[in-house]
Amino acid sequence: MSQAAAHPLDPIFHPRSVAIVGVPSGGGSMASGFLSSLMEQRFHEVRPLYPVNPKIDEVAGLRCYPNLQAIPGPVDHVISLIPARIAPELVEQCVEKGVRSLHFFTAGLAETGDAELVALERRMIERLRGAGIRAIGPNCMGLYVPVSRLAFMNGFPSEPGNVFLISQSGANAGDVIGGLSRRGVRFSKAVSFGNGADLKAWELFDYAAQDPDTEIVTAYLEGIQEGRRLFEAIGRCARAKPTVILKGGLTDAGARAARSHTGSLAGSLAVFEAMCHQTGAIRAETMDDLHDLVVAVGTRARTIRGRGVVLVGGGGGVAVLSADALAAAGMEVPPMPESTKARLREFIPIAGTSVNNPIDTNAGTPELMERTLRIVAEAAPVDVVFTNPMFGRFGPPGGQDPRARDEIPAEQAERRAVEAARRSAELLAGLQEGTAKPFIALMRSERGSGGEAVEVFQQEAYARGVAAFSTIHRAARAMGLVLRWRARREGLPPVV
Amino acid sequence: MSQAAAHPLDPIFHPRSVAIVGVPSGGGSMASGFLSSLMEQRFHEVRPLYPVNPKIDEVAGLRCYPNLQAIPGPVDHVISLIPARIAPELVEQCVEKGVRSLHFFTAGLAETGDAELVALERRMIERLRGAGIRAIGPNCMGLYVPVSRLAFMNGFPSEPGNVFLISQSGANAGDVIGGLSRRGVRFSKAVSFGNGADLKAWELFDYAAQDPDTEIVTAYLEGIQEGRRLFEAIGRCARAKPTVILKGGLTDAGARAARSHTGSLAGSLAVFEAMCHQTGAIRAETMDDLHDLVVAVGTRARTIRGRGVVLVGGGGGVAVLSADALAAAGMEVPPMPESTKARLREFIPIAGTSVNNPIDTNAGTPELMERTLRIVAEAAPVDVVFTNPMFGRFGPPGGQDPRARDEIPAEQAERRAVEAARRSAELLAGLQEGTAKPFIALMRSERGSGGEAVEVFQQEAYARGVAAFSTIHRAARAMGLVLRWRARREGLPPVV
Numbered sequence: 002m003s004q005a006a007a008h009p010l011d012p013i014f015h016p017r018s019v020a021i022v023g024v025p026s027g028g029g030s031m032a033s034g035f036l037s038s039l040m041e042q043r044f045h046e047v048r049p050l051y052p053v054n055p056k057i058d059e060v061a062g063l064r065c066y067p068n069l070q071a072i073p074g075p076v077d078h079v080i081s082l083i084p085a086r087i088a089p090e091l092v093e094q095c096v097e098k099g100v101r102s103l104h105f106f107t108a109g110l111a112e113t114g115d116a117e118l119v120a121l122e123r124r125m126i127e128r129l130r131g132a133g134i135r136a137i138g139p140n141c142m143g144l145y146v147p148v149s150r151l152a153f154m155n156g157f158p159s160e161p162g163n164v165f166l167i168s169q170s171g172a173n174a175g176d177v178i179g180g181l182s183r184r185g186v187r188f189s190k191a192v193s194f195g196n197g198a199d200l201k202a203w204e205l206f207d208y209a210a211q212d213p214d215t216e217i218v219t220a221y222l223e224g225i226q227e228g229r230r231l232f233e234a235i236g237r238c239a240r241a242k243p244t245v246i247l248k249g250g251l252t253d254a255g256a257r258a259a260r261s262h263t264g265s266l267a268g269s270l271a272v273f274e275a276m277c278h279q280t281g282a283i284r285a286e287t288m289d290d291l292h293d294l295v296v297a298v299g300t301r302a303r304t305i306r307g308r309g310v311v312l313v314g315g316g317g318g319v320a321v322l323s324a325d326a327l328a329a330a331g332m333e334v335p336p337m338p339e340s341t342k343a344r345l346r347e348f349i350p351i352a353g354t355s356v357n358n359p360i361d362t363n364a365g366t367p368e369l370m371e372r373t374l375r376i377v378a379e380a381a382p383v384d385v386v387f388t389n390p391m392f393g394r395f396g397p398p399g400g401q402d403p404r405a406r407d408e409i410p411a412e413q414a415e416r417r418a419v420e421a422a423r424r425s426a427e428l429l430a431g432l433q434e435g436t437a438k439p440f441i442a443l444m445r446s447e448r449g450s451g452g453e454a455v456e457v458f459q460q461e462a463y464a465r466g467v468a469a470f471s472t473i474h475r476a477a478r479a480m481g482l483v484l485r486w487r488a489r490r491e492g493l494p495p496v497v
Numbered sequence: 498m499s500q501a502a503a504h505p506l507d508p509i510f511h512p513r514s515v516a517i518v519g520v521p522s523g524g525g526s527m528a529s530g531f532l533s534s535l536m537e538q539r540f541h542e543v544r545p546l547y548p549v550n551p552k553i554d555e556v557a558g559l560r561c562y563p564n565l566q567a568i569p570g571p572v573d574h575v576i577s578l579i580p581a582r583i584a585p586e587l588v589e590q591c592v593e594k595g596v597r598s599l600h601f602f603t604a605g606l607a608e609t610g611d612a613e614l615v616a617l618e619r620r621m622i623e624r625l626r627g628a629g630i631r632a633i634g635p636n637c638m639g640l641y642v643p644v645s646r647l648a649f650m651n652g653f654p655s656e657p658g659n660v661f662l663i664s665q666s667g668a669n670a671g672d673v674i675g676g677l678s679r680r681g682v683r684f685s686k687a688v689s690f691g692n693g694a695d696l697k698a699w700e701l702f703d704y705a706a707q708d709p710d711t712e713i714v715t716a717y718l719e720g721i722q723e724g725r726r727l728f729e730a731i732g733r734c735a736r737a738k739p740t741v742i743l744k745g746g747l748t749d750a751g752a753r754a755a756r757s758h759t760g761s762l763a764g765s766l767a768v769f770e771a772m773c774h775q776t777g778a779i780r781a782e783t784m785d786d787l788h789d790l791v792v793a794v795g796t797r798a799r800t801i802r803g804r805g806v807v808l809v810g811g812g813g814g815v816a817v818l819s820a821d822a823l824a825a826a827g828m829e830v831p832p833m834p835e836s837t838k839a840r841l842r843e844f845i846p847i848a849g850t851s852v853n854n855p856i857d858t859n860a861g862t863p864e865l866m867e868r869t870l871r872i873v874a875e876a877a878p879v880d881v882v883f884t885n886p887m888f889g890r891f892g893p894p895g896g897q898d899p900r901a902r903d904e905i906p907a908e909q910a911e912r913r914a915v916e917a918a919r920r921s922a923e924l925l926a927g928l929q930e931g932t933a934k935p936f937i938a939l940m941r942s943e944r945g946s947g948g949e950a951v952e953v954f955q956q957e958a959y960a961r962g963v964a965a966f967s968t969i970h971r972a973a974r975a976m977g978l979v980l981r982w983r984a985r986r987e988g989l990p991p992v993v
Binding site: 085168253257321327352 | 580581604605609611636664665666667668669670672717719743745746747748749750751753754755757758759783784785811813814815816817818819820821822823824825829830832846847848849851853854855857970
């Protein structure tokens with residue numbers, strides 16, 4: 002892992018041992034999740050993992066130590082689960098033990114606004130800095146680094162990926178990692194840094210910009226700390242890699258909540274917008290935007306050249322609303338050229354269909370669907386193809402019929418759907434490759450079935466560079482944002 | 498069912514027998530869904546159901562007839578699944594047989610724009626009208642009437658409810674019925690009427706306005722047919738009952754799609770907006786709006802008096818984004834009065850919490866959550882309480898801990914979650930009753946678990962008058978729209 006000239010933060014992401022101080026004796030609390038997450042990633046199978054709690058001898062099969070000093074070997078990284086009032090004692094132990102980094106899950110410090118607690122936090126950070134120890138937090142979830150087997154919630158993927166997440170909120174970090182993992186995205190590193198008393202956003206952007214394992218950067222920020230350095234670090238990052246940033250606290254109500262949450266002074270919308278604009282970062286306005294933009298820049302969707310959408314599939318009424326939604330999001334739904342319509346009419350009957358865009362083929366077989374998709378993608382006014390992967394239709398005949406479905410055992414039906422989902426992802430990836438235009442899969446999973454097939458499709462599609470979105474509104478919005486970002490970043494004239 | 502002076506459309510909704518002409522010999526097509534849906538509703542157990550297809554003698558255990566005339570008894574309602582070119586022959590058979598209504602699933606008529614097919618449709622409708630037979634469609638899914646055991650897709654609830662759905666699109670009707678059913682809503686009647694060659698939207702609004710089984714009306718429209726009559730019928734309806742209308746084809750792209758779909762001339766946004774404004778109908782801008790507004794007007798959410806939201810629950814970062822979302826939707830997130838904060842601080846510790854709004858209690862027990870919700874609901878600036886029903890937290894201790902969860906068999910965990918969901922719905926309904934302020938449940942189901950507990954919660958909550966929405970954005974938007982609608986409808990000064 003270590004580079005010729007490693008970034009100063011690099012050791013934080015690669016601890017050779019971890020101690021969890023104040024580990025609870027049983028399950029049932031948020032604090033107990035730290036031990037279980039590390040064990041789920043099997044950290045303890047490759048590196049020493051030391052639970053610390055003077056009241057117990059053992060927890061989850063691991064020996065438990067009364068304090069840091071009682072641990073026989075060196076400790077690189079400490080996770081503090083203890084209350085704020087006894088934290089200064091742990092700080093002293095860390096200095097004495099020579100740890101490299103201390104993560105405070107511990108809350109109830111500066112973010113309370115209480116002058117005494119603000120001062121307590123400052124004293125601890127000063128003591129740690131003096132000893133060359135970096136602090137993460139307080140009031141945060143800390144590190145998720147798959148290659149180092151670090152995680153702060155259960156269920157995070159153990160495989161590493163190319164996305165670096167910087168989050169001032171632990172819950173929002175969990176939302177991003179959980180939600181994007183289900184869509185096929187994987188992470189190089191994620192840091193929930195809370196109050197940012199020592200380690201701040203700008204340093205993380207600075208690290209992400211040069212991290213060879215990171216190709217995409219995304220962040221949830223509440224406060225703007227050390228604004229000039231943050232601005233410069235985001236600039237370095239956004240020039241090198243797509244950088245998607247969501248800023249909380251941009252309304253008065255949100256800013257008040259941010260003060261309670263991480264003690265942050267939120268700053269104005271205008272300042273933040275200007276920062277994104279000037280640095281070339283992409284501004285996400287909502288958490289949905291953040292998710293969708295990461296998927297977009299992580300796939301061929303990023304290469305979209307213009308606003309022309311062809312939409313294939315969906316019933317007539319859905320097509321009408323979809324066309325409205327695309328137009329409302331600033332995209333275009335160009336009519337198909339006569340030559341394209343003629344090619345489609347060779348095999349699409351007239352009753353109950355449309356070949357004009359949106360295209361409604363009523364196509365029953367994967368072959369006809371593939372033919373349709375290829376023909377429309379080749380049409381000149383088309384910049385991007387939106388379509389619904391229909392797992393049922395791509396399955397064996399009868400897959401659409403409810404009675405036929407009833408006759409297939411549920412498990413077998415699920416297996417078929419999963420197999421169809423896989424084939425559907427391959428089909429779209431092949432078409433995307435062959436036509437050199439991005440394909441977008443619309444899942445409509447919000448109200449529907451969902452289930453394993455949807456997840457398999459999303460994983461397989463993302464891995465092959467095909468972006469999937471839950472609704473056409475979200476897909477259209479994400480594409481519009483990508484076009485505007487690209488136009489700005491590449492110095493092209495604005496497209497939308 | 499029949500009233501002293503029944504509405505002229507009433508017989509259509511209460512056929513004493515049904516024939517399905519052109520019923521496929523096997524499953525696997527959309528057409529085969531009509532027979533299976535009627536049988537799923539067990540229509541054939543209470544009324545005669547006659548499949549008609551000269552090529553087969555029996556289908557799904559029912560005797561199949563070669564034509565209408567071969568059926569021994571009277572036939573009230575006919576569903577036509579045959580191609581357009583042979584439909585005129587069926588029209589003659591219907592006239593001869595003396596049926597009351599004919600539903601054309603049959604497509605490929607006026608909506609194609611082909612002059613000959615437009616004329617063919619017109620001739621058939623004229624012939625039927627002359628014989629006093631009402632036609633539904635062509636190019637539509639027809640009737641869903643739970644009390645009469647009529648349905649056009651599988652999986653629709655068999656219990657009747659109070660919502661009347663008018664839809665020009667079959668797929669969108671399916672989306673509304675399927676999606677809202679999962680949220681606890683039930684339907685008195687739904688009509689997918691397609692091209693509207695004979696039976697038009699205005700007649701359905703006229704019926705819904707007087708239908709004693711209907712308390713809420715919702716519609717998806719593409720074209721404006723007989724505008725003056727439509728305007729007057731929507732007015733009658735909206736004065737009597739909350740009436741939520743989504744209009745497709747309001748953009749150029751959508752209007753083009755509407756022409757292909759139902760041959761509709763879509764009309765302008767300005768005209769439609771004015772129609773809603775003047776009649777007191779609520780305009781839904783998207784399908785999500787339509788779903789959410791029906792839930793809102795079907796629950797106590799409808800009684801909201803002002804913009805003040807208190808938000809309880811969710812981590813700090815989620816609270817920040819939620820506050821931003823509420824403010825962006827035109828709602829307010831007022832700080833809690835000092836007296837309210839003092840009452841909360843009696844049992845909410847300072848570390849990792851906020852009592853200012855959004856409220857983050859970290860409350861571990863249902864009792865503490867209930868106490869919190871009651872205290873904040875009583876605060877003067879609060880008009881509505883938004884909260885996350887936390888099924889885990891309402892369960893037994895340890896429900897939140899991933900390791901503990903692993904130790905409980907999946908089935909038992911699901912059962913506990915379902916039970917907790919039920920209790921959570923009861924709790925919110927009780928608080929809503931006791932505090933006389935609406936409570937809104939935020940499901941965040943979009944990215945999460947979902948599953949049975951979420952569905953049980955939504956069903957139980959809706960039945961008790963508590964509205965649930967998938968995200969805070971959607972909840973805030975729906976509440977804002979309801980406030981504006983109420984202010985307009987009740988002649989109150991505009992609130993938002």
